Amino acid sequence: MTATERPTVLLVFGGKSSEHPVSCLTAASVLAAINTDKYDVVPVGITAEGRWTLVPVEVAAAMKTVDGQLPTVSGEHPEVVLGNGGVLYRVEGEPGPVATIDVAMSLMHGPYGEDGTIQGLFEMAGIRFVGSGVATSANGMDKALMKTSFARHQIAQGPWQLVTDPDWVQRREQTLARVAELGLPLFVKPARAGSSIGITRVTDLADLPDAIETAREHDPRVVIEHGLTGVREIECAVLQGRDGAPPRPSLLGEVRMLTDGFYDFEAKYLPGEQVALDIPATVEPELEAAAQALAVRTFEAMDAEGLARVDMFALPDGQVLVNEINTMPGFTQYSMYPSLWQATGMSYPELIDELLGLALARPLGLR
Ligand SMILES: Nc1ncnc2c1ncn2[C@@H]1O[C@H](COP(=O)(O)OP(=O)(O)O)[C@@H](O)[C@H]1O
Ligand SMILES: [Mg+2]
Numbered sequence: 284m285t286a287t288e289r290p291t292v293l294l295v296f297g298g299k300s301s302e303h304p305v306s307c308l309t310a311a312s313v314l315a316a317i318n319t320d321k322y323d324v325v326p327v328g329i330t331a332e333g334r335w336t337l338v339p340v341e342v343a344a345a346m347k348t349v350d351g352q353l354p355t356v357s358g359e360h361p362e363v364v365l366g367n368g369g370v371l372y373r374v375e376g377e378p379g380p381v382a383t384i385d386v387a388m389s390l391m392h393g394p395y396g397e398d399g400t401i402q403g404l405f406e407m408a409g410i411r412f413v414g415s416g417v418a419t420s421a422n423g424m425d426k427a428l429m430k431t432s433f434a435r436h437q438i439a440q441g442p443w444q445l446v447t448d449p450d451w452v453q454r455r456e457q458t459l460a461r462v463a464e465l466g467l468p469l470f471v472k473p474a475r476a477g478s479s480i481g482i483t484r485v486t487d488l489a490d491l492p493d494a495i496e497t498a499r500e501h502d503p504r505v506v507i508e509h510g511l512t513g514v515r516e517i518e519c520a521v522l523q524g525r526d527g528a529p530p531r532p533s534l535l536g537e538v539r540m541l542t543d544g545f546y547d548f549e550a551k552y553l554p555g556e557q558v559a560l561d562i563p564a565t566v567e568p569e570l571e572a573a574a575q576a577l578a579v580r581t582f583e584a585m586d587a588e589g590l591a592r593v594d595m596f597a598l599p600d601g602q603v604l605v606n607e608i609n610t611m612p613g614f615t616q617y618s619m620y621p622s623l624w625q626a627t628g629m630s631y632p633e634l635i636d637e638l639l640g641l642a643l644a645r646p647l648g649l650r
Pocket of ligand 1: 482
């Protein structure tokens with residue numbers, strides 16, 4: 284059942300989503316921290332067009348931002364494909380098998396990374412992989428599916444509505460009236476995006492149709508929520524338990540906006556003076572316990588595996604609501620998830636080893 288003595292790890296990065304460059308930085312971060320005495324590492328960079336290329340370890344490890352220019356997968360390296368049993372074949376230059384993969388770790392976010400598609404490819408190839416499976420990844424990516432799952436499991440969340448393409452095209456007036464009942468302010472979001480892309484905060488119903496159109500530029504499925512005010516944004520890094528033990532919550536982190544805006548794309552990637560990340564957060568023990576318990580319950584309810592970051596809102600009255608689960612949270616050395624584990628007592632190299640160990644220990648096929 285377990286893999287070879289010295290497992291071969293496939294690190295997949297880059298990819299077709301807008302988070303391609305961030306993924307390259309993550310790969311360099313992971314390559315600097317992974318224990319190469321214990322694992323053989325095969326980096327595969329997916330170009331923005333979707334070609335899988337075999338990137339030499341030294342090249343992948345050296346990816347960094349140069350003069351404000353974020354790294355990308357160049358496409359100059361030989362193309363490879365993943366075959367049954369985890370055999371990685373070179374299909375360019377000298378064709379033939381180059382490695383047999385024991386465990387894969389996708390370092391990509393967003394569509395084609397954390398939405399179940401690459402997880403399906405790993406399942407088809409019959410290899411173990413870090414993180415959640417197909418259904419959980421897909422449910423975590425689509426905010427409407429995610430919120431429906433939360434509701435089914437009685438996970439506390441704020442009120443929301445889904446606006447589908449037929450809702451918008453065939454019954455717009457009815458749909459606007461239904462959404463207005465949520466009460467201002469509103470948060471209008473593409474169901475499947477991430478990084479706050481396409482999200483608008485609406486404070487006047489006159490602006491609602493434009494906000495819906497903006498979200499629809501990214502996804503015909505639009506999720507609209509009542510905007511919570513006076514809340515704290517709290518995050519918890521959850522790690523699967525070993526040998527069937529319950530999931531482990533980290534200390535909490537807090538995203539503190541220093542302006543009156545929300546945690547939008549700019550605040551996430553061009554932080555400047557807009558946002559403070561408290562790792563760990565300064566929270567009362569009751570809030571810490573409640574948020575950690577909710578994060579673990581969310582991880583279990585969604586059937587998550589490996590890792591997930593659960594983002595929550597703490598209300599002034601002490602209630603905690605879940606905003607979202609991210610099945611492939613930001614994973615550079617400086618990102619919230621690894622930083623929270625660092626603060627909790629597990630270093631970045633230890634965390635990577637733990638995730639690979641959990642993936643190698645799990646059975647193949649339906650679990
Ligand atoms: N219902 C809400 N009430 C208040 N703020 C919200 C709400 N929904 C989203 N936000 C703000 O918008 C940010 C991005 O929304 P989120 O749903 O987390 O999108 P993404 O998946 O792109 O991260 C949140 O971090 C928060 O600052
Ligand atoms: Mg978010």
